[in-house]
Amino acid sequence: MDPTLGVFLALSAALNALLAGVVVARKLRRDRWERRQLGRLGDLGRAVRSGGSDLDSLVRRAVRRRSAQIDLATVLPAVVRERGVGVIPSVRSAALRTGLGPALARRVRSRRPVVRGTAALLIGHLQLADGTALVAPLLDDRDSDVRLVAARTLGALQTPESAAALIDAVAVGRLMPDRLIERLDGRWATPVILDRLAALGPERDGATQAALARALGLSGDERGEAALLELLGSPHAEARVSAARALATCGSAASHAALTSALADASWEVRAQAAMALGALGVTAAVLPLSRALNDAAWWARSNAATALSGLGTAGNLALQRATVGNDPYAAECAVEALEISARAS
Amino acid sequence: MTAGRVIELVVWFLMVYFGILASVYTVMAAVGWRTVGSYVRRRPLRDYRGVGESPLSMPVSILAPAYNEAPTIVGSIRGLLRSQFVNFEIIVINDGSTDDTLEQLVAAFSLVPATRAPRAGLATAPVQRVWVSATEPRLTVLDKVNGGKADALNAGLCYARYPLVCAIDADTILDPGALPRLVWEFQSHPDTVATGGIVRIVNGSRVEAGRVVEVRTSTSLIANIQILEYLRAFLAARVGWSRLQMVLIISGAFGLFRRQAVIDAGGYDTTTVGEDAELVLRLHRHHREQGRPCRITFFPDPICWTEAPSDLRSLVRQRDRWQRGLIEMLGRHRSMIANPRYGRLGMLAVPYYVFFEMLGPIVETVGLVAVVTALVFGLASPTVLLVTIGLSITYSFVLSYTAILLEERLYRRAPEWRCLVRLMVAALAENIGYRQLMTVVRARAWWTIRRASTWGEMRRIGFEVPVRSGDVAA
Numbered sequence: 001m002d003p004t005l006g007v008f009l010a011l012s013a014a015l016n017a018l019l020a021g022v023v024v025a026r027k028l029r030r031d032r033w034e035r036r037q038l039g040r041l042g043d044l045g046r047a048v049r050s051g052g053s054d055l056d057s058l059v060r061r062a063v064r065r066r067s068a069q070i071d072l073a074t075v076l077p078a079v080v081r082e083r084g085v086g087v088i089p090s091v092r093s094a095a096l097r098t099g100l101g102p103a104l105a106r107r108v109r110s111r112r113p114v115v116r117g118t119a120a121l122l123i124g125h126l127q128l129a130d131g132t133a134l135v136a137p138l139l140d141d142r143d144s145d146v147r148l149v150a151a152r153t154l155g156a157l158q159t160p161e162s163a164a165a166l167i168d169a170v171a172v173g174r175l176m177p178d179r180l181i182e183r184l185d186g187r188w189a190t191p192v193i194l195d196r197l198a199a200l201g202p203e204r205d206g207a208t209q210a211a212l213a214r215a216l217g218l219s220g221d222e223r224g225e226a227a228l229l230e231l232l233g234s235p236h237a238e239a240r241v242s243a244a245r246a247l248a249t250c251g252s253a254a255s256h257a258a259l260t261s262a263l264a265d266a267s268w269e270v271r272a273q274a275a276m277a278l279g280a281l282g283v284t285a286a287v288l289p290l291s292r293a294l295n296d297a298a299w300w301a302r303s304n305a306a307t308a309l310s311g312l313g314t315a316g317n318l319a320l321q322r323a324t325v326g327n328d329p330y331a332a333e334c335a336v337e338a339l340e341i342s343a344r345a346s
Numbered sequence: 347m348t349a350g351r352v353i354e355l356v357v358w359f360l361m362v363y364f365g366i367l368a369s370v371y372t373v374m375a376a377v378g379w380r381t382v383g384s385y386v387r388r389r390p391l392r393d394y395r396g397v398g399e400s401p402l403s404m405p406v407s408i409l410a411p412a413y414n415e416a417p418t419i420v421g422s423i424r425g426l427l428r429s430q431f432v433n434f435e436i437i438v439i440n441d442g443s444t445d446d447t448l449e450q451l452v453a454a455f456s457l458v459p460a461t462r463a464p465r466a467g468l469a470t471a472p473v474q475r476v477w478v479s480a481t482e483p484r485l486t487v488l489d490k491v492n493g494g495k496a497d498a499l500n501a502g503l504c505y506a507r508y509p510l511v512c513a514i515d516a517d518t519i520l521d522p523g524a525l526p527r528l529v530w531e532f533q534s535h536p537d538t539v540a541t542g543g544i545v546r547i548v549n550g551s552r553v554e555a556g557r558v559v560e561v562r563t564s565t566s567l568i569a570n571i572q573i574l575e576y577l578r579a580f581l582a583a584r585v586g587w588s589r590l591q592m593v594l595i596i597s598g599a600f601g602l603f604r605r606q607a608v609i610d611a612g613g614y615d616t617t618t619v620g621e622d623a624e625l626v627l628r629l630h631r632h633h634r635e636q637g638r639p640c641r642i643t644f645f646p647d648p649i650c651w652t653e654a655p656s657d658l659r660s661l662v663r664q665r666d667r668w669q670r671g672l673i674e675m676l677g678r679h680r681s682m683i684a685n686p687r688y689g690r691l692g693m694l695a696v697p698y699y700v701f702f703e704m705l706g707p708i709v710e711t712v713g714l715v716a717v718v719t720a721l722v723f724g725l726a727s728p729t730v731l732l733v734t735i736g737l738s739i740t741y742s743f744v745l746s747y748t749a750i751l752l753e754e755r756l757y758r759r760a761p762e763w764r765c766l767v768r769l770m771v772a773a774l775a776e777n778i779g780y781r782q783l784m785t786v787v788r789a790r791a792w793w794t795i796r797r798a799s800t801w802g803e804m805r806r807i808g809f810e811v812p813v814r815s816g817d818v819a820a
Contacts, residue, residue: 016740073390118391144534149391178403341478
């Protein structure tokens with residue numbers, strides 16, 4: 001054999017063996033890391049549940065090490081889901097005793113996005129007192145992951161200031177409005193939202209009005225009903241659509257008249273949402289206007305009206321049956337379909 | 347010029363050609379390694395659970411074209427319905443199946459005929475009937491006259507209600523967390539037009555109730571080689587292309603698109619077998635020509651599982667189809683080649699695909715013939731030739747091991763030692779006959795493309811067969 005070839009083959013074999021060795025070594029390392037990680041998470045979980053003395057030493061690790069912060073950010077929400085928010089104060093106290101709180105405050109100003117994001121995430125999980133002031137500026141961060149973490153954290157903090165920061169960010173536009181609004185999904189944010197809606201006035205900024213109406217709809221808070229009814233008269237169609245939709249969860253029988261009027265709105269999207277909302281409210285007085293809506297020019301409005309009627313009990317079903325033999329073939333089509341689906345589902 | 351001189355020139359050309367190709371692969375693998383590292387570090391920050399559960403997340407219409415998918419369709423749809431994402435609908439498009447695909451769906455999901463208005467005017471073969479499920483409100487089935495996969499997808503686009511559409515093959519299984527991850531990409535970057543996830547091979551893994559419950563490699567060598575190929579293609583290449591904003595291919599088996607953007611670009615092209623890649627290139631082109639931003643990415647984490655051909659015949663058909671699709675796509679958009687109007691896409695990505703993916707198999711076949719000729723007739727030094735072959739094999743090892751390491755770093759979904767050993771064996775074995783065969787098959791596509799465009803059929807086994815020796819392959 002040519003000596004050059006021999007050398008090449010030997011080198012080639014050695015390289016292949018080296019690569020195989022790297023793969024095997026990496027796997028062994030990952031296996032070991034995974035075992036240790038499971039052990040660490042288990043210890044931390046037990047300490048968070050018990051709030052015992054070893055909590056301090058475990059939380060202290062997170063002062064310097066990001067991996068330990070990630071562990072805490074993984075374990076704490078899991079234990080909260082299992083045991084409720086009652087476990088948070090003991091962990092927060094441990095964080096303050098061990099210096100984790102100030103460390104996180106420094107880290108939200110780090111140059112590295114991953115470090116900023118992790119710190120912001122943990123601030124939210126620990127619900128630190130000055131969390132809003134620390135995290136709100138990150139809504140304008142240059143890194144999209146950090147902006148999203150900031151929105152999530154402000155939603156978790158559930159303070160009037162954090163709600164105000166999220167609403168302010170809607171107008172700035174660095175995040176899609178829905179990413180901010182979905183973090184306002186609770187009764188805690190309602191007073192701030194209502195204040196903002198009042199301050200906006202009916203004429204201004206339809207996009208923000210619509211976003212805030214969606215937030216009220218998510219919360220299902222009946223305190224929002226009056227403001228939503230007012231928004232149904234907004235000159236902005238998108239605000240009216242969101243208001244009609246939100247009334248399905250926030251509204252009461254008192255919304256019936258306004259929603260019935262909305263069935264005659266110029267926008268078919270408003271009419272379709274109003275029909276759904278009337279169905280969701282379950283007011284039998286809505287049967288007549290919904291029956292009329294079966295003749296709507298827009299397919300979605302007709303279809304939603306039929307679906308709404310099918311949920312309104314005997315009166316709704318009778319109205320659908322009448323429509324099946326009526327003069328309007330389009331209304332009959334929707335009615336037949338709604339009846340069929342209702343029959344199969346039951 | 348003597349024959350020996352010709353062979354020498356051919357060998358030199360091949361060395362330069364493969365040198366450039368290896369450089370591109372190396373750059374992409376390096377960029378992929380870095381990107382995967384960044385993704386792994388950022389993963390804890392991303393609230394995929396929140397994306398899946400939020401009623402305000404962008405809703406998705408999943409389009410699943412089905413043609414004679416009776417063995418797998420019900421399991422696949424059940425798997426899809428188990429997604430962790432709440433805001434979605436599934437539109438199964440039964441593209442004139444001749445088996446009992448529709449009957450199986452009707453029975454399994456209590457389908458009833460319904461009226462639905464199409465929301466877009468893309469021309470398709472007639473939709474004969476729309477069915478909705480009485481038990482599962484998120485499921486709609488379109489029963490249409492056969493028109494091919496692209497035509498079925500266009501019909502689905504017309505009936506889709508939501509702003510995002512996820513095109514999948516009806517025989518694929520989505521990980522429950524896959525959709526939130528893809529939707530996250532649209533929600534964090536509003537200029538995203540399309541994004542694709544990784545497609546992995548299910549052969550050998552354990553599937554229960556439409557869900558992959560245990561990831562394993564197969565006992566079939568062909569399947570394992572394909573597992574390795576997919577890992578290499580997605581993790582060591584596509585991640586890199588995505589980082590450089592030059593994604594040209596989103597697999598038809600799993601991609602998420604902005605519905606209006608697809609409709610504005612004219613929908614799927616029904617006259618090509620590579621409609622998925624063609625659409626991506628057209629979206630790039632359309633947006634560039636309109637002066638609009640167009641972010642098309644590949645996201646390495648959301649996983650879609652598909653059954654790989656376990657017999658050689660089906661595999662050859664599949665690869666022939668892929669290559670024909672590529673040739674058709676690049677032929678149609680040839681004006682983009684080296685055209686600065688299309689930026690780095692026109693200057694780098696499209697020329698790369700032309701010279702190395704489209705013409706590569708021909709160059710490789712010429713190389714194979716030259717090597718064999720030179721060896722048989724003693725026209726070149728055996729040492730030089732053997733070193734060339736050795737280099738090529740060694741480099742393929744480097745890429746394969748990189749892909750295995752990336753898998754280990756990113757997913758760690760096949761933790762058993764025997765899986766790792768099987769993949770390492772596949773990395774070795776693919777160099778003995780398999781790669782050469784695939785090269786010839788892909789080169790042959792230049793001839794088969796002259797025939798009518800057909801998909802060919804793949805023998806399906808179904809996911810949920812009793813697993814014996816960890817394999818579904820025959």
